[in-house]
Amino acid sequence: MICQKMLELGKNKSQMRELFEYGLAQAAVVGKENVFDFSIGNPSVPPPDAVGDAFVEVLNEPPLKTHGYTPAVGCDEARDAVAKHLSKLLGRKFSRRNIYITCGAAAAVMASLKGLCIDHETEFIVFAPYFPEYRCYVESAGAILKVVPADTDDFQINFDALEKAISPHTQGVIVNTPNNPTGAVYKKDVLMRLGDLLRAKSKEYGHTIYIISDEPYRELVYDNIEVAFVPDYYEDTIVCYSYSKTLSLPGDRIGYMCVPDTMHDFDEVCWATAGAARAMGYVCAPAIMQKVIARCADVPANLAVYAHNRKLLYEGLTNMGYDCVYPDGAFYLFVRAPWGTAKEFCACAKKLNVLIVPGDDFGCPTHFRTSYCVNPDTIERALPLFEQLIANAPDGSDKV
Amino acid sequence: MICQKMLELGKNKSQMRELFEYGLAQAAVVGKENVFDFSIGNPSVPPPDAVGDAFVEVLNEPPLKTHGYTPAVGCDEARDAVAKHLSKLLGRKFSRRNIYITCGAAAAVMASLKGLCIDHETEFIVFAPYFPEYRCYVESAGAILKVVPADTDDFQINFDALEKAISPHTQGVIVNTPNNPTGAVYKKDVLMRLGDLLRAKSKEYGHTIYIISDEPYRELVYDNIEVAFVPDYYEDTIVCYSYSKTLSLPGDRIGYMCVPDTMHDFDEVCWATAGAARAMGYVCAPAIMQKVIARCADVPANLAVYAHNRKLLYEGLTNMGYDCVYPDGAFYLFVRAPWGTAKEFCACAKKLNVLIVPGDDFGCPTHFRTSYCVNPDTIERALPLFEQLIANAPDGSDKV
Numbered sequence: 001m002i003c004q005k006m007l008e009l010g011k012n013k014s015q016m017r018e019l020f021e022y023g024l025a026q027a028a029v030v031g032k033e034n035v036f037d038f039s040i041g042n043p044s045v046p047p048p049d050a051v052g053d054a055f056v057e058v059l060n061e062p063p064l065k066t067h068g069y070t071p072a073v074g075c076d077e078a079r080d081a082v083a084k085h086l087s088k089l090l091g092r093k094f095s096r097r098n099i100y101i102t103c104g105a106a107a108a109v110m111a112s113l114k115g116l117c118i119d120h121e122t123e124f125i126v127f128a129p130y131f132p133e134y135r136c137y138v139e140s141a142g143a144i145l146k147v148v149p150a151d152t153d154d155f156q157i158n159f160d161a162l163e164k165a166i167s168p169h170t171q172g173v174i175v176n177t178p179n180n181p182t183g184a185v186y187k188k189d190v191l192m193r194l195g196d197l198l199r200a201k202s203k204e205y206g207h208t209i210y211i212i213s214d215e216p217y218r219e220l221v222y223d224n225i226e227v228a229f230v231p232d233y234y235e236d237t238i239v240c241y242s243y244s245k246t247l248s249l250p251g252d253r254i255g256y257m258c259v260p261d262t263m264h265d266f267d268e269v270c271w272a273t274a275g276a277a278r279a280m281g282y283v284c285a286p287a288i289m290q291k292v293i294a295r296c297a298d299v300p301a302n303l304a305v306y307a308h309n310r311k312l313l314y315e316g317l318t319n320m321g322y323d324c325v326y327p328d329g330a331f332y333l334f335v336r337a338p339w340g341t342a343k344e345f346c347a348c349a350k351k352l353n354v355l356i357v358p359g360d361d362f363g364c365p366t367h368f369r370t371s372y373c374v375n376p377d378t379i380e381r382a383l384p385l386f387e388q389l390i391a392n393a394p395d396g397s398d399k400v
Numbered sequence: 401m402i403c404q405k406m407l408e409l410g411k412n413k414s415q416m417r418e419l420f421e422y423g424l425a426q427a428a429v430v431g432k433e434n435v436f437d438f439s440i441g442n443p444s445v446p447p448p449d450a451v452g453d454a455f456v457e458v459l460n461e462p463p464l465k466t467h468g469y470t471p472a473v474g475c476d477e478a479r480d481a482v483a484k485h486l487s488k489l490l491g492r493k494f495s496r497r498n499i500y501i502t503c504g505a506a507a508a509v510m511a512s513l514k515g516l517c518i519d520h521e522t523e524f525i526v527f528a529p530y531f532p533e534y535r536c537y538v539e540s541a542g543a544i545l546k547v548v549p550a551d552t553d554d555f556q557i558n559f560d561a562l563e564k565a566i567s568p569h570t571q572g573v574i575v576n577t578p579n580n581p582t583g584a585v586y587k588k589d590v591l592m593r594l595g596d597l598l599r600a601k602s603k604e605y606g607h608t609i610y611i612i613s614d615e616p617y618r619e620l621v622y623d624n625i626e627v628a629f630v631p632d633y634y635e636d637t638i639v640c641y642s643y644s645k646t647l648s649l650p651g652d653r654i655g656y657m658c659v660p661d662t663m664h665d666f667d668e669v670c671w672a673t674a675g676a677a678r679a680m681g682y683v684c685a686p687a688i689m690q691k692v693i694a695r696c697a698d699v700p701a702n703l704a705v706y707a708h709n710r711k712l713l714y715e716g717l718t719n720m721g722y723d724c725v726y727p728d729g730a731f732y733l734f735v736r737a738p739w740g741t742a743k744e745f746c747a748c749a750k751k752l753n754v755l756i757v758p759g760d761d762f763g764c765p766t767h768f769r770t771s772y773c774v775n776p777d778t779i780e781r782a783l784p785l786f787e788q789l790i791a792n793a794p795d796g797s798d799k800v
Contacts, residue, residue, distance in 0.1 A: 001518055001571070001607040001608065002515065002516060002518070002665065002668050002669065002672045003514065003515055003516060003517055003518055003672050003675075003676070005675070006514060006515045006671075006672040006673070006675035006676040006679060007515075007668055007671045007672040007675055008671075008675065009674075009675030009676075009678050009679055010515075010670070010671035010672055010673065010674035010675030010676070010678065011671040011675070013472075017471075017472070021471070040469070042464075042468050042469050043464070043468075044464070046462075046463040046464055047463055047467060052459065052463070055455075055459050056459070059452065059455050059456070062446075063446040063447055063452070063648070064442075064443070064444070064446055064648070066651075067447060067648060067649045067650070067651050067652050068442050068443075068650060068651050069440070069442050069650045069651045070651050071417075071421070072413075072417070103503060103653070103681075103682070103686075104681070104683060106681035106682075106683050107681045107682075109681065110680055110681035111681075114403065114406060115402065115403055115406045115407075115410075116402060116403060117403055118401055118402070118403055133678075133681075136678060136679055137679070137681060139679075140679035140680060142542075171401070207401040208401070248463070248464070248467060249467045250467070250468060250469045250683075250687075251466075251467050251468050251469045251470050251684055251686070251687025251688070251690075252467050252686050252687050252688050253503070253683065253684070253685075253686050253687075265402065268402050268407055269402065270410070271406075271407045271408075271410035271411040272402045272403050272406040272407040272410055273406070273410065274409075274410035275403075275405070275406035275407055275408065275409030275410030275411070276403070276406045276409075276410070278409050278410065278533075278536060279406060279409055279536055279537070279539075279540035280510055280540060280680045280681075281503075281504070281506035281507045281509065281510035281537060281680075282503070282506075282507075283504060283506050283650075283653065284651055284653070285653075286503075286651070286652050286653050286686040286689065287650075287651025287652050287653075288651070288652050288688070288689075289686065289688075290651075
């Protein structure tokens with residue numbers, strides 16, 4: 001007798017993790033250079049030098065301070081640094097009270113969901129394609145996941161479908177821009193329309209519908225694209241951020257929740273999300289990482305390699321006839337399978353040791369995800385294999 | 401509309417946190433040297449030198465490896481180091497497969513509870529006095545907390561009460577030895593009797609009753625007392641460990657779950673606890689801390705100051721007439737309030753800036769907890785205040 005739901009979650013790893021671990025095993029068999037692993041979003045550029053300097057500085061501080069418990073909400077210096085950075089970046093006023101330092105964005109999203117979930121009828125909406133762990137998080141919070149189908153033309157929001165998905169039980173909508181897996185950045189008019197719709201629906205149902213804005217890729221954008229700040233378009237937004245991608249610290253688990261002053265039930269939302277973090281055993285975010293972030297909140301991401309890779313992979317694939325929306329941010333291409341289902345296509349790719357993720361778990365089984373946070377050489381050497389794959393639809397497969 | 405339960409947890413901090421934060425504020429008013437803060441278990445000795453050396457070594461490794469995602473279960477080097485340490489320490493064979501590296505013991509306990517909780521009737525048993533966050537964790541996992549009253553004579557187990565508390569819905573028993581707040585270490589015959597009882601009850605009800613053994617204080621014991629390893633007495637035990645106290649790294653959040661090979665449903669328990677960690681957004685334990693632990697799993701705790709403090713405070717208080725069981729481990733004294741309720745007594749102490757925690761939230765309102773992980777000077781200067789407190793029962797209070 002054990003929790004079957006948890007057992008399934010532990011036994012069946014995410015497709016991405018599964019592929020990543022397959023790649024490691026396969027590298028031992030055929031050689032690392034012969035495995036083309038586009039499976040996971042593990043940054044391929046080292047952290048900026050400022051991060052290393054910050055570690056040295058922090059480790060020279062009195063150790064009881066460096067490694068001691070911090071308040072659950074985070075130490076003052078980290079909260080102040082984040083608030084100052086956001087104020088400067090966004091031209092809005094943030095202070096310590098808006099910032100809760102978390103163990104990465106996953107913890108922030110979980111605390112938001114669990115803090116907002118009222119009962120087993122509570123619903124949260126996601127837009128396909130969506131990060132597959134959202135399903136796991138929403139259900140773990142005790143709520144129901146509702147999926148709005150993808151608009152594969154530009155991966156902005158399918159508003160007709162969204163309107164149908166909203167119900168009196170809707171407590172929140174998870175927004176992820178820049179998006180994993182498409183790299184799409186929501187346009188301002190899209191966010192404006194989203195805000196208007198949620199405001200109207202909140203009024204209609206007599207309770208606030210929240211946005212949970214999951215933004216680990218906020219700074220990973222190209223061609224000077226501006227990423228709109230979701231709370232500027234909808235006041236009842238909880239921002240969830242992680243330094244995993246921008247500062248290349250994914251394993252170290254550090255990020256934050258930002259609850260802006262515009263939140264109608266500011267105190268209640270702060271309390272409930274803090275209570276949820278407490279109830280899951282998140283005593284505080286890793287103290288040493290808090291102190292590093294206090295020194296690095298302003299440090300820009302190193303985008304050069306990703307920008308190069310984006311162009312290389314996008315042009316390489318589209319020149320061969322692959323169909324793909326040019327991504328404005330993150331480090332993924334979301335590509336339509338040129339024949340068969342994405343699952344079938346990815347299975348064939350796997351035989352060539354090209355590891356790409358079918359879109360099924362993202363709620364979009366026509367596409368596959370390639371992560372281009374890899375060595376450019378990996379892309380260059382994989383392109384002939386992609387060429388081979390598109391040319392060789394197995395008999396009976398529908399060519400798109 | 402928000403989750404009221406989470407709101408309450410976020411709004412009403414634990415008594416200990418509340419007192420600790422009061423102490424910080426009060427220090428600003430009356431001077432740090434005039435606040436005698438015995439409220440929380442924040443280690444007062446710095447981490448051993450080996451920890452500092454390990455940080456330097458780890459930060460000199462390739463940064464993508466140091467800071468990258470690890471498998472959810474932890475990186476091989478940390479799991480291997482822990483397994484090797486436990487094998488040597490306990491004369492049993494452990495390997496990587498028994499170890500899941502976690503974000504501290506709180507995350508390990510939560511993953512265990514959530515992995516084992518079957519439905520809303522599931523019950524977990526704790527022995528008073530118990531760490532108050534257990535209530536929060538058990539209820540957050542969706543289960544019911546049942547409290548076995550304290551045996552205040554020696555703070556071992558009250559078996560008559562335990563037997564009455566076990567029901568067909570009992571999924572687990574949380575054991576915490578060395579104990580917070582009493583410092584008691586369970587004797588071997590007590591654990592043997594506990595094992596026998598749980599084996600009989602598991603058989604009677606046709607399902608395994610698990611022990612969740614929360615052991616952050618395992619190495620914090622005095623006078624060469626031996627701490628029995630709970631799985632030696634009961635095979636279906638999940639061990640939850642933290643380096644917070646022994647290596648003075650409480651803020652950095654690093655520990656592990658150990659599922660021994662003797663566990664009857666080994667695979668299922670591993671999967672379910674892993675699934676629960678995943679479902680709460682614990683992507684992996686902080687990577688840099690995993691690498692530090694890989695180098696420090698064998699490093700002994702520095703007990704000298706705590707041993708000195710234990711004697712100083714225990715003798716000081718008992719010589720004045722306070723009633724207290726001499727603790728074998730941890731860094732707490734659990735003292736009977738000499739008059740009134742512990743709450744009343746602690747409120748009077750607070751007026752003298754002596755911050756001690758009433759036992760109410762520990763399920764034992766006759767006692768208060770003092771943490772002696774403080775500067776010895778703090779104890780010496782506080783003793784006259786304790787003398788003043790015991791002598792001055794307010795009119796109408798019952799003297800014990």
